[in-house]
Amino acid sequence: MGETEKRIETHRIKCLSKVKMFLLALTCAYVSKTLSGSYMNSMLTQIERQFNIPTSLVGFINGSFEIGNLLLIIFVSYFGTKLHRPIMIGVGCVVMGLGCFLISLPHFLMNRYEYESTVSVSSNLSSNSFLCMENGNQTSRPTQDPSECVKEVKSLMWVYVLVGNIIRGIGETPIMPLGISYIEDFAKSENSPLYIGFIETGAIIGPLIGLLLASFCANIYVDTGSVNTDALTITPTDTRWVGAWWFGFLICAGVNVLTAIPFFFLPKTLPKEGLEGNADIIKSDKEEKQRGEVKKEKNGITKGKYKNFKHHNLPFILYSVNNILLAFIGIYNLPPVCIGYIAGGLIMKKFKITVKQAAHIGCWLSVIEYLLYFLCFLVTCDNSPVAGITTSYAGIQQDLYVGNKVLDDCNRACNCPTKTWDPVCGDNDLSYMSACLAGCETSSGTGLNMVFQNCSCIRTSGNSSAVLGLCDKGHDCSMMLQYFLILSTISSFIYSLAAIPGYMVLLRCIKSEEKSLGVGLHAFCTRIFAGIPAPIYFGALVDSTCLHWGTLKCGKPGACRIYDSTNFRHIYLGLPAALRGLSFIPAFLILILLRKRHLPGENDPSGTELAVTKITEKEKECKDVQQNSKVLNDEEMKTKL
Numbered sequence: 001m002g003e004t005e006k007r008i009e010t011h012r013i014k015c016l017s018k019v020k021m022f023l024l025a026l027t028c029a030y031v032s033k034t035l036s037g038s039y040m041n042s043m044l045t046q047i048e049r050q051f052n053i054p055t056s057l058v059g060f061i062n063g064s065f066e067i068g069n070l071l072l073i074i075f076v077s078y079f080g081t082k083l084h085r086p087i088m089i090g091v092g093c094v095v096m097g098l099g100c101f102l103i104s105l106p107h108f109l110m111n112r113y114e115y116e117s118t119v120s121v122s123s124n125l126s127s128n129s130f131l132c133m134e135n136g137n138q139t140s141r142p143t144q145d146p147s148e149c150v151k152e153v154k155s156l157m158w159v160y161v162l163v164g165n166i167i168r169g170i171g172e173t174p175i176m177p178l179g180i181s182y183i184e185d186f187a188k189s190e191n192s193p194l195y196i197g198f199i200e201t202g203a204i205i206g207p208l209i210g211l212l213l214a215s216f217c218a219n220i221y222v223d224t225g226s227v228n229t230d231a232l233t234i235t236p237t238d239t240r241w242v243g244a245w246w247f248g249f250l251i252c253a254g255v256n257v258l259t260a261i262p263f264f265f266l267p268k269t270l271p272k273e274g275l276e277g278n279a280d281i282i283k284s285d286k287e288e289k290q291r292g293e294v295k296k297e298k299n300g301i302t303k304g305k306y307k308n309f310k311h312h313n314l315p316f317i318l319y320s321v322n323n324i325l326l327a328f329i330g331i332y333n334l335p336p337v338c339i340g341y342i343a344g345g346l347i348m349k350k351f352k353i354t355v356k357q358a359a360h361i362g363c364w365l366s367v368i369e370y371l372l373y374f375l376c377f378l379v380t381c382d383n384s385p386v387a388g389i390t391t392s393y394a395g396i397q398q399d400l401y402v403g404n405k406v407l408d409d410c411n412r413a414c415n416c417p418t419k420t421w422d423p424v425c426g427d428n429d430l431s432y433m434s435a436c437l438a439g440c441e442t443s444s445g446t447g448l449n450m451v452f453q454n455c456s457c458i459r460t461s462g463n464s465s466a467v468l469g470l471c472d473k474g475h476d477c478s479m480m481l482q483y484f485l486i487l488s489t490i491s492s493f494i495y496s497l498a499a500i501p502g503y504m505v506l507l508r509c510i511k512s513e514e515k516s517l518g519v520g521l522h523a524f525c526t527r528i529f530a531g532i533p534a535p536i537y538f539g540a541l542v543d544s545t546c547l548h549w550g551t552l553k554c555g556k557p558g559a560c561r562i563y564d565s566t567n568f569r570h571i572y573l574g575l576p577a578a579l580r581g582l583s584f585i586p587a588f589l590i591l592i593l594l595r596k597r598h599l600p601g602e603n604d605p606s607g608t609e610l611a612v613t614k615i616t617e618k619e620k621e622c623k624d625v626q627q628n629s630k631v632l633n634d635e636e637m638k639t640k641l
Contacts, residue, residue, distance in 0.1 A: 019187045019270060022086065023195050025262040026179045027202035029093055032259040033172050034206030035213070036100050036252035037065070040165065042214030046245040050113060050222065051158040052550065052558035059539025064162050066531030068099075068169025070524060077177040077520020085178040090263030095171030097256035100249045102164030106157040107246035112223045115240040116550050116558070117233060118422040118434045130422075132414035132439050132456070171256075177519040184507060186270040190349055192507075197345020197500050204338040213251065218243035231447050233422075233468055239561045240421065240550070336489050340496025348500060355508040356594045362502035363587045369494040370580055372487065376573055379484045381477040383565045384470055386423065386431045387438075389547050390564075393457055395430055410457040411439045419551040421561040425471040426458035433548075438466050505590070541571045 041062065048058045076088070118130040183195050221229050222242040234241050348358065383390040388406035406418045416436035424435050432438035439456030450468055458464040510518035543560065545567040550558035 019183065019195070021262075022182060022186075022266055022270070023198065025086075025259075025266065026089070026175075026183070027199055028259045028262070029089060029175050029179070030199055030202035031206040031209070032093065032252075032256045033096060033175055034203045035210040035255060036096060036168065036249075037172075038207035038210030039214050039248050039252055040065070040103070040168075042211060043217070043243075043245040043248065046218060046222075046243050047158070047161060048559045049240065049242045050245065051161075052552055053158060055539040055542045055560065056536060057158075057539070059535035059537075061158065061162050061165060062535040062539075063532040064165045065169035065172075066527040068166035068171075069173050069527050069531070070169075072170055072173040073177070073520050073524045073527070076174045077517050077523075084268045085174075085182050086263040086266035086268070088174045089178055090260040092171045092174040093256050093260035093263070096168050097171075097253040097260070099164045099166070099168030099171055100253035100256060102167060103161050104246040104249035104253070105164070106160045107222070109160075110157050112227060113242050115234060115242070116421055117240070118417065118420050118436060130434075130436060131443060131452070132411060132416065132436050132441050176523060180507070180519050186272055188272075190352065193348035193500055193504050194345040196503060196507075197341045197348075200341040200499065200503075201338050204341065208335070208338075210252075213248045217245060217248040220244040220247070222246075233447055233450065235448065235469065238469060239559075336493035337496040340493045341500060344497050344500030348504060353501065355505055358501035358508075359505045359590055359594055362498040362505065363584075363591055365494055365498035366502075366587065367584065369491050369498070370577075370584075372491050372494070373577065373580070375487055376484060379480050379487070380569065381473065381480050381565060383547075384431060384473060384562065385429070386433065386470070386547075386562065387457065388433060389562065391430065394459075395428065406433060406437060408457060411437050414439060421548060421550055422468075423470050424452060424466040424468055426455060426466045427460045427464065428458050429471050430458070431470045432457065432466065435466060440466060538571075538575070541575070542568065545571065 044058050044062055047053075047061070048055060179199070180196065183199070184192055187195055219236045220243055221227070221232065222244050224244060236243065347353065353361070385391045385395065387393045387395075388408070392405070393408040393410060407416075414436055416434060418433075418437075420434060422434045423431050424438055424440070425431050426438060435443070435452045435455070438452065438458060440452035441454040441456075443450055443452045445451055448468060452466045453463055455464045455466050458466060506518070506522060542563070545564045546560035547562045547564050548560070550561050552558045
């Protein structure tokens with residue numbers, strides 16, 4: 001009985017040590033890291049408004065994650081295989097959790113958020129000081145107190161977010177190169193694409209959860225619990241609204257720490273998948289490998305590792321260049337991408353697709369998706385009609401914002417602040433920067449239910465009233481959004497279907513001993529040439545489309561309140577289209593190079609097949625010995641008789 005229990009316990013330990021257990025833990029790690037990453041990307045707008053900083057600076061904060069990654073990626077990729085890879089991944093998850101906590105810290109150190117408004121919640125509304133008053137003084141003008149300006153503009157609380165994001169990037173460093181190399185080392189060659197497909201699916205599930213969490217937090221006011229939200233004059237759709245961005249980062253911190261736990265119980269090495277019960281073969285393979293490595297070192301082969309890597313892996317270099325250009329873009333539609341990743345892995349496994357075939361599949365599917373992408377340029381939506389910015393007070397569309405156009409004959413005598421953004425929507429479906437600039441003289445109600453009457457700039461046959469907020473763009477704009485989402489869904493599926501074959505080209509173009517280093521170098525190049533600069537110059541280009549900047553208390557510009565949607569669309573779609581067009585140059589070069597190139601391990605049996613062959617040969621030898629001994633025994637018996 002004791003022997004049976006011991007055998008069952010040994011079997012349990014073996015099951016816990018299999019590749020699939022590591023695969024499950026690594027998939028969870030991918031979910032947690034992409035959860036915090038997608039949540040960070042979704043909250044950038046909230047962070048921009050909270051700290052009143054331009055989009056270019058927000059882009060730099062976003063790129064700081066890549067800076068943290070760069071600090072360790074090469075070191076971890078090269079030396080990581082010599083250390084305990086699962087424990088290093090676990091430590092990385094804990095560090096990511098620490099970074100997420102640090103990002104949320106400014107909320108607990110800052111004063112309450114005060115949004116820009118002509119209608120002060122704390123003011124006496126009966127005075128109507130925020131309305132059109134001829135020869136009156138506007139008490140809600142931005143203060144010109146220099147000390148207030150210094151206090152507000154020089155607030156550096158966003159540095160906590162920057163440092164926290166760098167730490168998050170440092171923690172993420174070991175997960176991809178060490179996790180992928182661990183799978184490649186101990187999984188069957190035919191199973192590897194499917195496993196990587198599952199991991200990449202985890203990298204899609206994470207953002208899906210992150211977006212849902214971001215949606216939930218963005219609809220909760222940033223200072224909920226400490227302010228009376230019923231008295232607010234803005235809604236989550238307002239460009240001045242700041243959601244509870246800090247709350248989600250606390251959740252991300254907890255999830256990252258929890259996913260670290262399994263890695264501390266996983267072994268440093270595993271038996272090759274399919275050979276778990278053949279300890280003698282594994283031991284002899286290890287001894288042969290060690291003898292080979294010693295021999296290489298004596299011959300000076302190891303010394304030229306980097307030289308050989310550069311010389312023999314031109315397809316790898318071209319693939320990295322291709323991905324650097326594509327990494328500038330990074331726009332995905334999550335459910336179809338998830339299906340595409342799994343389908344790509346299954347196709348690779350079922351049809352035993354070679355590296356050269358995978359390169360063609362990845363390239364031509366990308367070309368089809370790229371051509372489909374251009375249909376998005378046909379999906380257009382006009383600018384919001386705002387008097388004095390995008391249209392005249394008569395409702396005629398005009399050029400970009402010019403400062404003196406916010407005033408008109410209907411409001412020139414009202415003594416209105418011309419920079420404060422507190423939009424109202426008139427009965428004529430035209431928006432105005434404030435109730436004062438709409439020429440409104442009276443108001444009723446409080447909070448979001450305020451209604452402004454007798455507005456001289458709203459030229460209608462009725463009572464010329466207005467309500468808080470921008471006017472709705474209408475049904476046509478909503479339909480355009482639906483068309484864009486349909487195109488995006490189809491494009492994302494086609495592109496993700498090509499992702500796993502393309503990634504296998506990267507992995508199979510590298511020798512097994514260089515895999516971790518190769519994945520690390522690929523990640524390093526992608527981050528340094530795309531991950532860091534792209535958010536910064538994209539942010540700067542987005543800033544260039546701003547039509548009106550918010551105003552701080554001292555009169556300095558804050559975050560952007562309204563963008564030129566036409567120019568924004570040209571940048572959002574046009575720049576990625578140009579970069580993706582350039583990415584096909586290295587892609588086609590890869591196809592040309594692979595035509596007559598022998599890749600590492602290409603016509604050689606996989607590690608598992610070699611080991612199985614050895615087992616078969618040894619079993620055959622054992623049978624021959626048994627047969628020979630039986631023949632000898634029979635002959636001896638005959639002789640004795």
